[in-house]
Amino acid sequence: MLKKGSIAPDFELKATPDQNIKLKDFLGKNVILAFYPADWSPVCSDQMALYNEMLKYFTKHNAQIFGVSVDSSWCHLAFQQDRKLHFPLLADFEPKGEISKAYGVYDEEAGESKRALFVIDKEGKIAWSYLSPKGINPGADGILDALEELK
Amino acid sequence: MSTLKPIVSKIDHIQGSDNASIEIVEYGDYECPACGDAYPILKEIEETFGHQIKFVFRNFPLQKAHQFAFEAAVCAEAAGLQNKFWEMHDALYENQYRIAEGIFEELAESIDLDLEKFKLDMDSSAVKDKIEKDFESGVRSGVNGTPSFYVNQAKFDGGVADLYQMLKESSE
Numbered sequence: 001m002l003k004k005g006s007i008a009p010d011f012e013l014k015a016t017p018d019q020n021i022k023l024k025d026f027l028g029k030n031v032i033l034a035f036y037p038a039d040w041s042p043v044c045s046d047q048m049a050l051y052n053e054m055l056k057y058f059t060k061h062n063a064q065i066f067g068v069s070v071d072s073s074w075c076h077l078a079f080q081q082d083r084k085l086h087f088p089l090l091a092d093f094e095p096k097g098e099i100s101k102a103y104g105v106y107d108e109e110a111g112e113s114k115r116a117l118f119v120i121d122k123e124g125k126i127a128w129s130y131l132s133p134k135g136i137n138p139g140a141d142g143i144l145d146a147l148e149e150l151k
Numbered sequence: 152m153s154t155l156k157p158i159v160s161k162i163d164h165i166q167g168s169d170n171a172s173i174e175i176v177e178y179g180d181y182e183c184p185a186c187g188d189a190y191p192i193l194k195e196i197e198e199t200f201g202h203q204i205k206f207v208f209r210n211f212p213l214q215k216a217h218q219f220a221f222e223a224a225v226c227a228e229a230a231g232l233q234n235k236f237w238e239m240h241d242a243l244y245e246n247q248y249r250i251a252e253g254i255f256e257e258l259a260e261s262i263d264l265d266l267e268k269f270k271l272d273m274d275s276s277a278v279k280d281k282i283e284k285d286f287e288s289g290v291r292s293g294v295n296g297t298p299s300f301y302v303n304q305a306k307f308d309g310g311v312a313d314l315y316q317m318l319k320e321s322s323e
Contacts, residue, residue, distance in 0.1 A: 049216050057287075
C-alpha cells in the first residue's frame with residue numbers, strides 16, 4: 001500500500017458511462033480516494049452514505065472525494081441513484097483493478113479493491129493513507145484529521 | 152481506537168444517575184430503522200441495569216438518506232427547550248414507522264408542549280447549530296453509521312444486542 005510522501009499514481013477512470021476523470025486534472029485541490037470492495041454490500045453502503053453527508057466538510061477543506069471499486073460504470077450509476085450519492089464513483093473495471101493495484105490495495109483472492117483511504121495533497125502527493133479491516137467501515141475522522149494537517 | 156470527542160457535558164441530554172459506572176452514548180438518527188430497532192433494547196438495558204447506567208443521546212441525522220431525519224432531530228431539541236427532550240425522543244422512535252410531514256406538531260401536542268413556543272423553536276438557528284455540532288462531534292469521534300455507541304468514551308464495535316450481551320457478561 002502506498003504511504004505518505006509517495007506520488008499518487010495518475011489514472012483515468014470512468015465516473016459515468018460517458019465521462020472520464022483524470023487525477024491530474026485535480027492538481028491544486030485535495031483529493032480523497034475511498035477504495036471499497038463492492039457496490040451494494042451493506043458495510044460499503046454505510047461508508048458511502050456517511051461520506052455523502054460529509055461533502056460540505058470536504059468542500060470546506062478544498063477536497064474532492066471519489067469512491068473507487070471494480071464495479072462497472074453502469075453498476076455505479078444504479079448504486080449512486082439508489083442511494084442518492086452526490087459524489088463520483090470511479091470504475092476500476094478494465095483492466096480490472098489496475099488502479100487499485102497501482103495503489104497497493106487490490107485483494108487478488110477476492111478480485112476486489114480492499115477498503116482503503118488516501119488523502120492526496122494539492123501537489124499530487126499522498127498525505128495520508130489507511131487500510132481498514134474488510135468488514136469495518138473506517139468512518140471519516142482520519143480523513144478530516146489528515147485534511148486539517150494540510151492547512 | 153476511536154474515542155468520544157468532546158466528552159459528555161451539561162449541554163448533552165443525559166438520562167440516569169450522575170454516579171453511574173457505565174456511560175453509554177448513542178449517536179442516532181430518528182428515521183434510521185436500525186436506531187428504531189435499538190430503541191426498545193436500550194430501554195431494556197436501562198431497566199435491567201438501573202442506576203449503574205447513564206444514557207446520553209447525540210444527533211447524527213443522515214439527511215441525504217432520510218428526508219425527515221434533520222427535522223425530527225430539531226423537533227426533539229425543540230421539545231428539550233421545554234424540558235421534554237426524552238418524551239419527544241421516545242415519541243419519535245415509537246412513531247418512527249409513520250414519520251412524515253406534519254407529525255411533529257401532532258407529537259408536540261401529545262406530550263403537552265406549548266405549541267407556539269415549539270413552532271418558534273423548530274425554526275431556531277441555535278437548535279440547528281446544536282444538531283450540526285452533535286453531527287460534527289460524531290464524525291470526530293469516528294461514528295461510521297447509525298446507531299454508533301460509546302461505552303465510557305470508547306467506541307463500541309457492535310450493535311445494540313452485542314452491547315446488551317457485553318453488559319450482562321461484565322455484570323456477572
